[in-house]
Amino acid sequence: MLVRVQDTPFDASEELSALLRTAVHHQAGAVCSFVGLVREYRQNPDGSQSMLRAMRLEHYPGMTERVLKELVEVARVKFSLGAVRLIHRYGLLKPTEPIVLVITASRHRSDAFAACEFLMDRLKTDAPFWKCEYTQDSATQWVTARTSDNIQAERWRDDPQD
């Protein structure tokens, strides 16, 4: 189980290769990965788009690592995972750069898929990260949380195992 919070870029394909090399030790029959990227445009409330210059991710050092490790541990038990790799960036990011990577390995694909979704849904509402967008016109704007993210995360909470 690997959790990293870092201000430097990561190579998603290298991370996937590293996990695949050890998959045999984890008796994995299925590996699922998700990569979240910085978009090139910001969607404005009026429906228009502004081109992004950069994004800054602030986090709560200490709490972030703790929350992510707890979520990984819940996922490991809930979905019988053999291996997990979760990496999240903070600091300054450019459009198209990866923000977050989740790789899950399990004996069967349904668990690997579900674990990947569970980790993404829950980290969005539980891990203390905040995005600030810088547009080409020099405007700075904090991203507001989406109600749909809460609904996505809530559907995992009905389960008494969690």
Added chain:
Amino acid sequence: MKILYFAWLAERLGCPEEDLPLPQEVKNADDVRRFLQQRYPEQAAILDDPAALRVAVNQQLVDWDYPVQCNDEVALFPPMTGG
């Protein structure tokens, strides 16, 4: 008590962190929020709605009725937007 703020809340209050002696009547996280409204009267409105903010005590996300003690680390911040 160590109090931390993040994202636009830190910007609006003008500081990311401070050490404050808390009055006796502050018993839970919501009391901290109300105490901060008095401390920052010009920013009281952004601290008005507890449902629009999140609170962590000792790096654990908690509900507003969670008890606090003077050596706790309390953090207030907007809903998270990671991932």
